[in-house]
Amino acid sequence: MSALRVIKPGPLSLLQDAGRTGWQHLGVSPSGPLDWHAAAWANRLLGNAWGTCVLEMALGGLQFEAEGELWLAVSGADLPVSLDGRPVMNWSRFRVRAGQHLQFGYAPSGQRAYLAAAGGFRAPRVLGSVATQAREGLGGLQGRGEALQVGDLLVADSGNFSRGASVPWCYRPDYQAVASLRVMTGGDAAAFAPEQLKAFFTQHWRLEPQSDRMGARLYGEPLQAPQREWSLGVVRGCIQVPPDGQPIILQADHQTMGGYPILGWLHPLDQWRLAQCRPRQSLSFTLVGVGDVQRDLREFYRFFGR
The missing domain is CATH 2.40.100.10 (Cyclophilin-like)
Structure with a gap:
């Protein structure tokens, strides 16, 4: 099994996928990523399909320990990212080995970053979606609309890539622009x-x-x-x-x-x-x-x- 163990969950870290469509007539919000552009790039770097489940990280301040080998991708807000203390470039795909520690600092620009895994993070579908909606108590890792907690386990495929990759600079937005x-x-x-x-x-x-x-x-x-x-x-x-x-x-x-x-x-x-x-x-x-x-x-x- 390949997974990330949550050591520090950050202020608001939510699993999000393509959203809970087809239920608005019953008063159920669609949810999904707040920044589809960044979320789509994280999945694209790993060859995942559109709307594959990612982790939306508000502001930063997260830490994980890898349990097994995984290929991950990060995009969005300019969070400092490090793996066992070594910097990892944002808007990139990279490998994490068992026992390594992945850490996210706080963003000087932008508000939300996205962490994707090969094949997407696994969680139960509620009304057809993993998307976390705290107000309605839907989605997320346990299906109850909760943000990540200390000790949670994010399970995903290990992935199989020969090398890392990154998003070209011309496609990366400037979050400090007016x-x-x-x-x-x-x-x-x-x-x-x-x-x-x-x-x-x-x-x-x-x-x-x-x-x-x-x-x-x-x-x-x-x-x-x-x-x-x-x-x-x-x-x-x-x-x-x-x-x-x-x-x-x-x-x-x-x-x-x-x-x-x-x-x-x-x-x-x-x-x-x-x-x-x-x-x-x-x-x-x-x-x-x-x-x-x-x-x-x-x-x-x-x-x-x-």
Whole structure:
């Protein structure tokens, strides 16, 4: 058996796969990785299929001991990685032997990193998915929606590669860059006063520390939203404007129904960039057309073989 024993679990380390699709009509969130770009690269480095189970590591601070030989890959936030005290390059594939200690420090840039293993980490499927959803108590290593704990065992295949590999520099995002994110207007956008839509796109917003896997909360000059008397289904990237005028961008663990007016939707590729933004970071938004978003997503999914 090849496995990693958890010595230090970090502040929030969650198993995530392609997500729990097909259950939103019953109020069950899809979950899945907050940064699909980084998660997809970790799996690609190991030849894993799209959506294979990975470990999402928030902020860092993890330590493992290998029980058996494994091939692993790491991507995402700029966590210092070391194997028996020797540095390991991020965005790379590498081998770990039995008895070695794998350690992750804390990220100076980015918020979430992804650890993949050959064949994916094994865990029971709940409603068709391993994805961890703490609020609903679904998924994860024991199937109860729990984050990793000290002593947990992450089991995977050993893998068979002749050498390591890494992601070319041109494909690695700069998480320290100023975040300008693209938005498709829609939903209730036509009911917003023109000056309110302009205010959303012209001002700089601050990402609030209260943001989590359910929603990214913004702070700025409040918007005046139109009144709405009914609720409707919502998806990831939906930009809601509650009565206080401070927008909320729904994330992977979002609720499935919402009654706040909807200004539009964040470009999916930028949803993943948002997941790497630090609390109190300044954000701005620009318009993008649906056709451009569809083209970008086709290229992304074609590249990663979805």
